Amino acid sequence: MTDVNRPYVADKPALLPTGEELRARIPGWGADLDRKDRPSYPRERFDPGATGAHWEFPERQEETYPRERSIEHGILPPVFGTVAPLHGLSGLLRSTAYKRYSEARLAHWLLLIAGDRVEAAGAHLRSTMSLHPDDPVTETGVRTERVDIERAAIRSRRADTSHRWIDPLLVAGPWVITGWIGYRIVRSLLGRR
Amino acid sequence: MQAMVYRGPYKIRVEEKDIPRIEHPNDAIVRVVLAAICGSDLHLYHGMMPDTRIGTTFGHEFIGVVEEVGSSVQRLKRGDRVMVPFNVYCGSCYFCARGLYSNCHNVNPNATAVGGIYGYSHTTGGYDGAQAEFVRVPFADVGPQVIPDWMADEDAVLLTDALATGYFAAQLGDIVEGDTVVVFGAGPVGLYAARSAWLMGAGRVIVIDHLEYRLAKAREFAYAETVNFAELDDVVLEMKRQTDYLGADVVIDAAGAEADGSLLQQVTSAKLKLQGGSPTALNWAIDSVRKGGTVSVAGAYGPVFSAVKFGDAMNKGLTLRMNQTPVKRQWPRLFEHIQQGYFRPSDIVTHRIPLEHIADGYHLFSAKLDDCIKVLVRPGA
Numbered sequence: 001m002t003d004v005n006r007p008y009v010a011d012k013p014a015l016l017p018t019g020e021e022l023r024a025r026i027p028g029w030g031a032d033l034d035r036k037d038r039p040s041y042p043r044e045r046f047d048p049g050a051t052g053a054h055w056e057f058p059e060r061q062e063e064t065y066p067r068e069r070s071i072e073h074g075i076l077p078p079v080f081g082t083v084a085p086l087h088g089l090s091g092l093l094r095s096t097a098y099k100r101y102s103e104a105r106l107a108h109w110l111l112l113i114a115g116d117r118v119e120a121a122g123a124h125l126r127s128t129m130s131l132h133p134d135d136p137v138t139e140t141g142v143r144t145e146r147v148d149i150e151r152a153a154i155r156s157r158r159a160d161t162s163h164r165w166i167d168p169l170l171v172a173g174p175w176v177i178t179g180w181i182g183y184r185i186v187r188s189l190l191g192r193r
Numbered sequence: 194m195q196a197m198v199y200r201g202p203y204k205i206r207v208e209e210k211d212i213p214r215i216e217h218p219n220d221a222i223v224r225v226v227l228a229a230i231c232g233s234d235l236h237l238y239h240g241m242m243p244d245t246r247i248g249t250t251f252g253h254e255f256i257g258v259v260e261e262v263g264s265s266v267q268r269l270k271r272g273d274r275v276m277v278p279f280n281v282y283c284g285s286c287y288f289c290a291r292g293l294y295s296n297c298h299n300v301n302p303n304a305t306a307v308g309g310i311y312g313y314s315h316t317t318g319g320y321d322g323a324q325a326e327f328v329r330v331p332f333a334d335v336g337p338q339v340i341p342d343w344m345a346d347e348d349a350v351l352l353t354d355a356l357a358t359g360y361f362a363a364q365l366g367d368i369v370e371g372d373t374v375v376v377f378g379a380g381p382v383g384l385y386a387a388r389s390a391w392l393m394g395a396g397r398v399i400v401i402d403h404l405e406y407r408l409a410k411a412r413e414f415a416y417a418e419t420v421n422f423a424e425l426d427d428v429v430l431e432m433k434r435q436t437d438y439l440g441a442d443v444v445i446d447a448a449g450a451e452a453d454g455s456l457l458q459q460v461t462s463a464k465l466k467l468q469g470g471s472p473t474a475l476n477w478a479i480d481s482v483r484k485g486g487t488v489s490v491a492g493a494y495g496p497v498f499s500a501v502k503f504g505d506a507m508n509k510g511l512t513l514r515m516n517q518t519p520v521k522r523q524w525p526r527l528f529e530h531i532q533q534g535y536f537r538p539s540d541i542v543t544h545r546i547p548l549e550h551i552a553d554g555y556h557l558f559s560a561k562l563d564d565c566i567k568v569l570v571r572p573g574a
Contacts, residue, residue: 007440007483016397017396019370026391027534027535028392028533029391030391031392031530031533031535032364032392032393032394032526033393035367035393039522039526040361041364043292044291044293045292047290051282051294052334052335053283053284054265054267058217058285059265062216067302069303070304072305077300078217079281079283079300080301080318080319081315081319081320081321082319083320084247084319103304112244113243115244116240116245119247124201134200136204138552139200139552140204141552141554141555141557141559144553144557144563145556158561159403159422159423159453159454160453162453163453163459163464166464170460171202171203
């Protein structure tokens with residue numbers, strides 16, 4: 001039985017190396033050894049005076065436009081971000097997600113993701129027609145590739161190299177397909193006239 | 194002012210934006226001195242987080258100088274040099290009163306399942322972030338803290354998320370003396386979690402990643418043993434072998450939504466967005482930990498479902514612990530540890546870039562080029 005070890009028998013594994021040895025080798029080893037003296041113990045610690053808040057309920061931030069909110073909220077929370085209010089078709093999709101579906105429903109999130117894609121497509125289109133179009137060289141950081149990717153790939157095995165071949169297809173593919181469909185639609189409309 | 198602006202998946206640029214204004218009596222406007230790019234910013238950059246709107250400025254790790262305060266602010270004044278937790282929180286709701294600052298109920302109209310975070314989509318409240326010259330900081334009397342004179346800027350900015358999160362992740366593991374702790378992911382949070390595991394008395398710390406340069410940093414900075422999973426056929430089996438087939442006592446998932454290691458998981462989540470995240474590291478954690486052990490989740494995942502091996506977790510009687518980090522709860526003890534000289538947070542910083550080149554910083558970090566571990570961004574440089 002000498003070669004049978006835990007977990008097949010109940011023996012407690014020895015601490016290898018000892019605490020003293022680890023303390024000598026690793027600065028601070030064991031400084032937080034006492035679980036009950038760690039900052040996040042216990043997880044919930046009722047102490048409303050500890051936060052610096054000097055209100056029972058915060059003053060309400062002015063709602064300068066109809067602020068969308070999850071229907072799981074009983075009220076509009078008193079403070080919120082005001083960047084990028086809803087607009088256009090993407091706004092309609094997002095607004096429907098918030099008004100119609102709780103966070104528990106997949107439809108809620110799929111509508112929000114659809115809103116993201118529609119807004120991005122519109123932004124790309126507007127940018128192409130603007131005086132300040134998106135620049136795929138400076139705005140994607142692709143110029144940092146240089147020799148680094150080659151160097152990294154040669155130097156070590158990396159798990160992400162397994163999907164590198166398909167990444168450009170998955171990232172750029174939908175845009176190319178959408179552009180092609182758009183082109184076909186425009187062409188067929190012009191052809192009909 | 195100049196600010197990083199999201200233009201759609203994989204595209205960002207620096208634009209002129211209006212300087213934020215006081216919108217609530219307890220707001221402050223902070224001039225950003227130093228910001229960082231977080232691994233979770235990459236989820237936004239890759240279009241994985243629902244309701245990420247064009248025109249949003251990212252960035253939730255930052256320090257700065259108070260430029261202006263609202264009428265009810267008592268604890269800060271113009272000119273104060275402050276560090277700001279990534280959590281936006283009120284300090285007075287049901288959750289904040291119990292120390293769950295990251296779960297505040299008064300700052301995020303868009304979702305009840307997550308609190309408020311700077312520059313992290315409308316799903317976390319629709320706040321602009323700090324990869325900009327100025328940022329609006331709500332509840333200035335609650336979140337921000339004046340940076341101690343002895344603390345370096347680079348250490349302070351890392352305390353606003355990455356270090357606090359790694360330290361919190363180790364606490365969630367409920368480590369006891371002599372435990373074997375495995376950390377999946379040798380990014381900033383994983384490195385700090387591994388280093389923190391020793392503070393809590395771990396007997397053995399193993400860090401797993403597929404990037405050799407990050408594993409080298411884990412050996413040097415976190416005194417950890419390392420395993421490169423790309424060189425193995427089955428990393429879970431290797432963990433069993435290394436622990437006499439017992440499994441680790443505690444496993445920490447410090448990889449999150451874009452974990453590599455499974456082509457199917459990576460493509461269906463990070464690329465096709467059919468899952469809230471690729472739970473490869475989480476599944477490996479569930480399978481590598483011993484029966485009755487604890488899995489701590491520090492990696493961020495999106496709100497849509499992910500293909501997690503829950504049956505194994507149930508059958509093994511695991512404790513799964515997780516949360517966004519209540520940052521400010523961690524600070525007093527971490528300040529002590531840094532003052533004691535146990536470690537220097539900024540030792541993991543590899544890149545320092547001006548705001549105008551932030552697109553390069555995102556790509557370097559995202560594609561793991563040039564041995565990138567942590568990127569700091571300096572506005573106005």
